[in-house]
Amino acid sequence: MNSKAMIPMVDTLAWHQPIQQELRAAASRVLDSGRFLMGEEVTAFEQEVGAFLQANQAVSCGNGTDALILALSAAGLGPGDEVITTPFTFFATAEAIVRVGATPVFADIEPETFNMDPLRIQQAMTDRTRAVLVVHLFGLPARIQEIQWLCEEHSLLLIEDCAQSFGASVNGRMTGTWGDLGCFSFFPSKNLGGFGDGGLITAKTEFMAEQLKVLRNHGSSIQYRHECMGFNSRLDEMQAALLRVKLKYIERYNQERKKIAEVYRSCLQGLDVLLPAGQGHVYHQFTVLTDQRDQLKAHLASQGIASALYYPIPLHQQPVFRGLPITQDLFVAEQVSRRCLSLPVFPGMTAAQVSRVAESVSRFFLDEQAEPSYGLAGVLYK
Template identity: 55%
Template sequence: MNIPMVDLKQQYHALKHDIDQALEKVLESTHFILGPNVQAFEQEAAAYLGVKHAIACASGTDALHLALRAAGIGAGDEVITPAFTFIATAEAISYVGATPVFVDIDPRTFNLDPTLIEAAITPRTRALLPVHLFGQPADLSPIKELCAKHNLLLIEDCAQSFGAAHGGRMTGSLGLAGCFSFFPSKNLGCYGDGGLVTTNDDGLARELLVLRNHGSRERYHHAVIGYNSRLDEMQAAILRVKLKHIDEYNRLRRRNAHLYNDGLKGLCLTTPHEDGKGVHVFHQYTLLIEGRDRVQKALSDAGIASAIYYPIPLHRQEVYRELMAGVSLPVTEQVAERVLSLPMFPELSPEQIRRICQVIAGAL
């Protein structure tokens, strides 16, 4: 039984009629850039997420970059963020000339530890950039209090948390801006790259619209140096079809996570933590496990995929090593040595999950 990390083909086949029809309409219209599907998707996503504005762009990385730039963050500024995340989080901070300041994570949620943030705040700190990692909402209540106390901006990295909620509100609606990715394997994914910035701030929304389209407020009139960061019509059409199903997809991910939890009970490992403060949507199902290499080999020998997200924390990456010399993040470093992500997608079957659990039990 071969089991992949993600099976996009099953989802496509289930939606094939609607997706093919939506793409055919785009092709017949020959309107491929910033057309009616982009506008409709932005409106539908804003309504779903409970925000005033949703501005589509070319990727999740661009969403972070544009949000930071539109917020006025630049050279000489510091942005506090975790080192246990994908490079794009810190990369976007560097793009605008600011400095990422890495703070350690909570050992259970793998998200930014709110109790450690204040000690990292300096006169140069402009923003906090928490990540809702693996679909687990970050604990934003104390983080928002710190933002208010120190007059800092809150920008959410929601690349892995579409449909997750904290305190009854969707991630992406709780800060100045929320930044989403529609990479194909995401909970809501297109068939290429795509991104979205959400905000309730009218001025920020206007700036984002200008920045994503070559700094132009009026065609061939360019007020600032902007970017070519536009979600294309075909990807928007696909996302509109899939958005209708996102709640069911996330329900099935949560079901699968709980099936994993039951199947792995009593083994020498730690299953994902849910803190009860929000809704975890399990973009990844990630264990903490000793003997990771042995378990991963057993899974591979059985035809079962697994992955390590993330093996090298950002403060240990070559690109940041000199800047972060002397920085110690003990929880981040310990977690990176022990994490193992198992197959997770809505169509994963109970039978497949039982098989995965059996192989892990055998390896341990």
């Protein structure tokens, strides 16, 4: 094992160290207020994050998974409805579809971006399709304009899973504002990471926003009167106050991520590894593809460098979905899941740490002991 200090996937202490005083002041403000749920901090955060995203409406909630469930519920999706989504993402995306009683239908991804292929979305449509739930994976926006046109052409709802893409934009327009609804997570490692759980839904219409507010509060808009079956999913005042501090720096944080990615790209260009491609990336993860994924992961661990497998099992191969009909070949998602490896990237990561990671990956591929390629590009493009 390398004697140098371990480089983690995310170091929240390094990330937050420059703003500790502001965070402590925000926490003290909440403690002194005596108000811990649905108060001024939540209201202010919703206004500020809505303004940053240039969203028509912004409604906070308890976590990113709830954001998906609330959005699907507010859209009226349920039993008998099909929702097209990606097989290559975190489980919560498809889990939320099932939770509202709808059926997830998986459409394959692009090997360059790891995001849904618009052509495969169109091929997955049936007369029961009601919505497309698109994921902007790892911080890279999907081909959202094409997907939006496709949804408009077929009169489908478009819901965006932006858990990993806070601050990413396409043609100057933020992810989360292209669809009817956008879902965000403030899990601590996210680009706008909180200090526990938290979530948000953006909505095109005030009517949909009001539906979300009722649903997040036990189906109630007036105390002790309940119009529908809802949820208990409220962002607390402490999270809102701390997130307000970090929101002021989100563009700086995303720029740091991009600079780290630039170093990785420069050092890894031309090696036997496929690098992420596409416009507007904010690098929640820097994920590469290699036929020698497991060997590279072991090599990095021996050098005291963390790495992660996001995601080793595509959703259609998860045990819980074994009985789900698969309507199309999901070849690319399956191949990517066997070859993907994410490298450390976080605000506060030092230049020395970045160089160490890049050099360690580069050495692995340049080492004469490294095994030859099996034609990765050819495999992915079938």
